[in-house]
Amino acid sequence: MFVASIPSPDPAWSQFSLGPLTVHTYALCILAGIAAAIAITQQRLGRHGAPRGVVLDIIIWAVPLGIVGARFYHVFTHIGDYFYPGANLWDVFAIWDGGNALYGSLIGGAVGAWIGCKRTGVRFWSFADALAPAMLVAQSMGRIGNYFNHELFGLPTTLPWGLQIEASNPKFPVGLPDGTLFHPLFLYEIIWNLIGVGIILAVERRFSLQWGRVFGVYLIWYGLGRSWLEAIRIDPTSDGFLGIPANIWASFVAIVLGVALLIVQARRHPGKEPSAMVAETDGPSTEHSSDAAPIARA
Secondary structure, three states, X not given: OOOOOEOOOXXXXXXXXXXXXXXXXXXXXXXXXXXXXXXXXXXHHHOOOOOOOHHHHHHHHHHHHHHHHHHHHHHHOOHHHHOOOOOOHHHHHOHHHOXXXXXXXXXXXXXXXXXXXXXXXXXHHHHHHHHHHHHHHHHXXXXXXXXHOOOOOEOEOOOOOOEEOOOOOXXXXXXXXOOOEEOOHHHHXXXXXXXXXXXXXXXXXXXXXXXXXXXXHHHHHHHHHHHHHHHOEOOOOOOEEOOEEHHHHHHHHHHHHHHHHHXXXXXXXXXXXXOOEOOOOOOHHHHOXXXXXXXXXX
């Protein structure tokens, strides 16, 4: 039996005091997602020959740069929210208030992961493939933080799972009556992402995907879902081009990159990866070795 609507949590739940510190629920959700992604990625990489704990050496670079990228992508696609007469420019850095763009985190995190992989001797595409389903799990956990922040909602709806948003919320659309319900986009994305985890694992196993192609499937799946969610989002719309929000354009780019990864890497590396670790003697003969099982089968 459906409830009449989904209530938003009490605003007091968005943060709590721990001695002199103020702990934000949104930040805890992000940290929980990062921890889950580390555990999943390490397990998958370990099955493919990577030493225990190597993921920690990589995320030391990937996570900070991912957070920086996520925040600045959000800020610069929402210029009007941060740069106006009388604005507090410190708000640019207030990540605990929400506003961290996934596509920005992918860009910054990819740079950090590349640095970490070079320093640890892990193949970058092996790491990306191991990370792909873990990313969707982490994103799902992070979206719970959007719920506590009363954000990431879509167009008005009369569906029984409509989300309650208080009229005093600065993101509440002007002109709509108090009590209007909205599509819970955070919930839709959680469901989409978790379905994606199952699909990625099934496709990976069925087609023995490696060399970045698992990550390509991730980009396609996430880009498809995110483009639809952004099309009905009003919380808030980002700056865009030709009347199309920036995140929809970014979703299109993600889909194209995912398809390109599948095609290009299939042609460049028709064989299986010998290991997640780069060997000093790596060459064409080892790259096309069929001795190593793919991550999903190891």
